[in-house]
Amino acid sequence: MPTIAIEDYLKCIYLEEQQGKKGLVPTGQIATALSVAPGTATAMVKTLSDSGLVHYEPYSGVQLSEAGRKLAVHVLRRHRLVELFLVQVIGMDWSEVHEDADRLEHAVSDRLIARIDEMLGHPTLDPHGDPIPTASGVVAESNHPNLVNCDLERPHQIARITDQAAEFLRLVERHGLRPGNRLSVLSRDEHADAVRLLSKDAGEVSLGFRAASKILVQPL
């Protein structure tokens, strides 16, 4: 049985692989993402490599093996189903479920997760718009534009928020930018690093490019 730490590392590597362009995830990136010392990540990566869960190229980085990917996706499934459960059944706010899910993902049994999946009607998206992997490990791919590269002055619906940090989600929530809400991008100014939006919910809002790129949308 994988330990909690191993599950967290695998999930982290999976997520870094997704957004990063190159094939290999450097150990330093893992260390930063998990808030551990660089040497700690290196040590764990060796353990994972010895267990056949990653392919490790010293001084380059790691890549999940097939076994590692399977495990990571399973953890991610539990995480996202738990998040949705906390929102829909428990009534927690979508912007504050991540921390709880990060602990519960290691404690829920297969039996329990199957019941939750059933209760929620086999959902495909979590409260942040992230895809929920299927029980067999399939993750739906999607390529929504974000607020930096989508069309200007065109109605869009928020599809996904790709940053789970509580502070960021609270900001997003404060500006009425929760998934499902409608908006259009009024203008962008690269020099000022500003994206001006018109949100159906909260009126005019201005975001930096960094923040704007984390909000994925779907044209209507």
Added chain:
Amino acid sequence: MPTIAIEDYLKCIYLEEQQGKKGLVPTGQIATALSVAPGTATAMVKTLSDSGLVHYEPYSGVQLSEAGRKLAVHVLRRHRLVELFLVQVIGMDWSEVHEDADRLEHAVSDRLIARIDEMLGHPTLDPHGDPIPTASGVVAESNHPNLVNCDLERPHQIARITDQAAEFLRLVERHGLRPGNRLSVLSRDEHADAVRLLSKDAGEVSLGFRAASKILVQPL
């Protein structure tokens, strides 16, 4: 923050203190209850003692300190609320929630447990009839008779099952002896180690004294 192991030891000591008559719980009893080697329990007991969570008398045993009791009761509250939640909201069977609760009790946040408590209407008993400690740490005491010492040929209602072992609960369930059900004790034979019952649900049943003593009842 206490580790998962420490929470499990404290909960265990609390439970052993409840049923055992003497004041001190021997380390060997803890080791047996938690399925660890005797030396492991001794080592942990010293750690707990150093943290001021128990009073430790070498070669005699331990007793929870006030701080230890408070923590233990908190864990127990989480455990029992989670059990009831799994039965009432998730729809799991009362005889199979213990294992899940034993892991979830370390992963649910105060926020989440407060919501669960609210959803369930501030319940006082878990699915096994065990009292749920209040948020402030008060545990309702009750002294129900059991099937060994209750009146003969008198209608009773099952109040509590004081053994969480899955095999035992499945047996109890199979004989229709779930909390709330009605029965009367027909006869007892000490030499044959047999207690004969008439259950409203499952007709005539025979139990050994050991098993019968774990089923607490309330005269009607």
Added chain:
DNA sequence: TTTGATTTTTTGATTACTCAAAATTATGAA
């Protein structure tokens, strides 16, 4: 009260995870 059995503690190790700081390797600008 002696002694044999039982219980508990001690000892010596192991696994898992972590850090700080030193050593090494890679990278990119001059």
Added chain:
DNA sequence: TTCATAATTTTGAGTAATCAAAAAATCAAA
């Protein structure tokens, strides 16, 4: 190409939890 900088790995160490087996203490008969 060379060298300073940055990233990575190695080293040495510590905490937490565990076990097997030896040693010590307690208990219960005889």
